[in-house]
Amino acid sequence: MTEVAVITGGASGFGLALGARCAERGLRVALLDRDGERAEAEAEALRETHGVDAVGLTADVADDGGVRAAAGAVLDRFGRADLVVSNVGVQLFGAVERLTDEEWRWVLDVNVVGAARVARAFVPPLRAAPAGRLAFTASSSVLDPAGRMAAYQASKFAVLGLAETLRLELGDDGIAVCVLFPSGMASRHLETSAAAQPDHLRRPIGEQEDFEAMAASNPAMVQAVVSPEEAAGNVIDALLNGERYAITHGDLLTPVTTRHEHLRRAATAARGTG
Template identity: 70%
Template structure:
């Protein structure tokens, strides 16, 4: 199937690329749609290449961005490596990779066979590792690489008859935590916990089930046992489009943990409380003053290590927050001047307020609304922005404010040039583990305008 004709502007290599595995249907497709809606180029990776190709053509036509379908079998290293090579050849980059492949198989643990365990874990766990391994070179070279893994809310609040599926999703969570440590300061790693959705998950799992393992993905007794053990799991599933819309901004900002929907507060709190109690009991059994003869220093309580900030040391935590806000503002200037609109969108809260009334502009509420205004206002305009000498104040663990001295230079296609000086007055909000701009007001000290030269 031929891809739709795409305007030349979306082929700009500065436009971010989102790679979604399991992208031909369900949550993967819905997330791809959200990325395309924000101007990102997209690669839909799926074992069902025909369906992926049809959806890629539809996304391209709907959003006017480049979308490529790539066949990929997560159970094959050769196939995953070939998919990464295709993305590199087609786009030359990957800024966001969402490892979203997963097959489902119900059954009591005592009845699951070795081959059934091997099939599910090979696709769901090893497939996720294959995907990360294949795309890490592209992610490391991206200006703002993000890697997200789709697990399941069932690892936060499990149910019976999901033993092999839940074990695999716990393993993917562990994989993500390991990669976060290995990729510190290189690639942001997120874990997505989707709750119940109205999708083709059971159908698509059955379609790829090996012939020698052929049986119903789930029997009526399995569904009844699951619902009886965790009634909330089967209540009010939502369309994948709604789930993706709920979390796409957190995915794009690289938030550490992301839950699509549902009330999991009690389940998470109960487990956290029990783990905390267990940790306190373990600590009471461990000497905090010196290592026993059979211990190495690395086995001591972390709070005693000189190179680890103490949990109750606000200065250590604050310095990380100050630097994160400086990095946020640096990305703001860069994405504006390079016209990286999808990257810039990820820097704001959804309800951000931008006030430029004191410099002759207007007030715009909402990140999407501001980006719509900005892309039109700066179409064809070459901009250079510099920020200096920030005054940053943390007002709470999740809020801050700052003032930045600024200088900007704008040049229009007709030669008109504006050089301005002033200040950004901003407030920030911490969402997950990322600081975002929640409010911005631009004040001017001086503006110098140069009219285009005319020749008689």
């Protein structure tokens, strides 16, 4: 029986591009998104273009009941889920002293608790799959951070921690856990973040000075921008193969190596203490 890929945030951007790459490989696809109408329109396009069964479903990861209902709809439609990509992430720029408690709660609830809601809803069918794979979209900023992105980056560090924990918990079930680290893409990320922002928190997702400060703190972050389609194409093999990590693009070797060298030295020093 043909495998089924489930992707949250699947109506546009990186999520939709991953869905298209899965459809190209012959997988059946479920696109989950807050914008259910757009998700279904894109699913119809996948059906027409690739000749695979695809469905678009309304699912807001901030709503546990909605996530569970979407998981049930996927099983009703396909009878299984083999690959689940928890891809949703909202963005909110601002200096740390500017971000309010309510803004922190919103970003963390969507990005972190939302990822946990998706995992909780889909782990049972993944256990039943012959080769279940669970993937989380983190960010290259976890590997090489920038300023004015504290809430978003902290949430994506937490997503990495969630994935590492689930890798331990699900290993005996044969479920592979992958963390995706996408770098800069030309997508609707800021637009969809603004649309998801609760009315009582509504403000610009970022001011011009925030974007300038971000770019000044990490110029490489804004220099390597590709399309979501290219980014997804660069990681689809790793995703389908259940690799532990996959980076979409960019040169992150220096920041990754530097961080781990500092950690190695700290670990070495700790080993020499009482």
